[in-house]
Amino acid sequence: MKNVLVTGGAGFIGSNFVQMMLERYSDLNLVVYDKLTYAGNPDNLLPVAKNPHYSFVEGDICDAAKVDEVMRRHNIDTIVNFAAETHVDRSLMEPGGFIQTDVYGTFVLLEAAKKYQIERYHQISTDEVYGQVLEGRSVETDCLHTRSPYSAAKAGGDLMCLAYYTSFNLPVTITRGSNNIGPYQYPEKVVPVFVTNAIDDKPLPLYGDGRQMRDYQFVLDHCDGIDVVLRKGKIGEVYNLGTGSENTNIELAHLILKLLNKPESLIQPITDRPGHDRRYALDCGKVKSLGWQSQHNFEQAVEATVKWYVDNEGWWRKIKDGRHYQEYYQRQYAGREVNK
Numbered sequence: 079m080k081n082v083l084v085t086g087g088a089g090f091i092g093s094n095f096v097q098m099m100l101e102r103y104s105d106l107n108l109v110v111y112d113k114l115t116y117a118g119n120p121d122n123l124l125p126v127a128k129n130p131h132y133s134f135v136e137g138d139i140c141d142a143a144k145v146d147e148v149m150r151r152h153n154i155d156t157i158v159n160f161a162a163e164t165h166v167d168r169s170l171m172e173p174g175g176f177i178q179t180d181v182y183g184t185f186v187l188l189e190a191a192k193k194y195q196i197e198r199y200h201q202i203s204t205d206e207v208y209g210q211v212l213e214g215r216s217v218e219t220d221c222l223h224t225r226s227p228y229s230a231a232k233a234g235g236d237l238m239c240l241a242y243y244t245s246f247n248l249p250v251t252i253t254r255g256s257n258n259i260g261p262y263q264y265p266e267k268v269v270p271v272f273v274t275n276a277i278d279d280k281p282l283p284l285y286g287d288g289r290q291m292r293d294y295q296f297v298l299d300h301c302d303g304i305d306v307v308l309r310k311g312k313i314g315e316v317y318n319l320g321t322g323s324e325n326t327n328i329e330l331a332h333l334i335l336k337l338l339n340k341p342e343s344l345i346q347p348i349t350d351r352p353g354h355d356r357r358y359a360l361d362c363g364k365v366k367s368l369g370w371q372s373q374h375n376f377e378q379a380v381e382a383t384v385k386w387y388v389d390n391e392g393w394w395r396k397i398k399d400g401r402h403y404q405e406y407y408q409r410q411y412a413g414r415e416v417n418k
């Protein structure tokens with residue numbers, strides 16, 4: 079691993095990964111390849127902008143000619159694919175872009191990986207591909223029972239990666255991470271929506287009964303797990319990455335309000351998300367055998383995240399003040415309030 083193409087590296091997890099890897103290793107060159115959709119933000123990469131081992135190329139993973147050019151020009155030996163449309167609620171509004179990027183875009187990258195016979199293709203996937211898990215925990219060999227256009231598209235990407243391993247011997251690995259929280263998360267996902275709304279004394283829109291459960295992990299723990307799998311993971315294998323414990327959204331809302339010293343009356347129940355998965359839960363035993371485990375529990379991860387949003391108001395206000403965000407927020411939340 080020397081010249082790494084980080085697709086989707088201007089987004090939330092990708093930018094944390096790039097910063098972490100450049101701090102950790104002085105012998106790696108990282109090339110971020112990103113379309114800069116609404117979720118891609120050059121500000122996320124400002125801390126590494128002057129690093130001589132970092133470069134940025136604006137481009138779409140569905141653009142095979144441009145992907146080919148970047149592979150050749152930078153002598154890429156490893157692809158880590160974070161690029162995706164990622165928000166479940168948006169996938170309910172406009173699923174087409176999810177199929178295009180998360181399935182077709184993955185195929186384009188796999189073809190490039192095959193052509194250039196690279197050392198490793200690593201796919202960033204999600205616990206959502208297992209579908210909701212009402213009891214027990216998902217292991218990597220479980221069947222995929224996706225229920226949203228987002229998770230179905232991600233599952234399509236995973237299956238294409240495994241097909242390239244089986245059919246063409248491509249050196250593929252996949253990680254399936256649980257919900258990430260931390261610096262630079264676009265304020266459409268639940269934690270930055272709740273934190274930034276609470277700071278402004280605005281309602282926290284809680285879907286349905288708020289008893290859905292997620293495994294909220296700190297983003298840098300997830301990035302560390304990806305690095306462990308890149309270095310020690312077995313080719314052709316899938317690894318779950320999470321804390322291995324879950325909390326409800328109502329617990330999340332209470333903790334955020336407590337940390338910010340805001341009243342619980344800010345919690346505003348709203349009509350539920352259609353097809354809302356009740357619970358995701360991962361068995362992370364397989365990756366533990368590689369020596370990785372999450373370093374932050376739920377409270378620590380939420381506390382570190384809240385602190386970052388308090389300390390970095392300029393980052394999220396620039397997004398929230400923009401027309402794109404305000405139109406999205408209106409479309410997503412207006413008129414959904416139900417009586418408390």
Ligand code: NAD
Pocket residue numbers: 085086087088089090091092111112113114115116117118119137138139140159160161162163164165179183202203204205232254255256257258259263264
């Ligand atoms: P994000 O939405 O913050 O960022 C996605 C990035 O991909 C953006 O920079 C965007 O510009 C880029 N992108 C989108 N379409 C592209 C295209 N066609 N070509 C090139 N770039 C494109 O997402 P995130 O939360 O950082 O998630 C990154 C990856 O991790 C995704 O694959 C997601 O499915 C997966 N994942 C996310 C979570 C989570 O909790 N956020 C959990 C598990 C897995």
Ligand code: TYD
Pocket residue numbers: 165166167257266267268269271283284285290291292327351
């Ligand atoms: P989200 O951050 O969208 O991640 P995902 O649906 O991919 O797990 O949502 C996390 C949980 O929070 C999920 O159960 C839906 C819920 N949620 C709310 O209650 N209110 C919100 O405004 C959002 C965005 C999510």
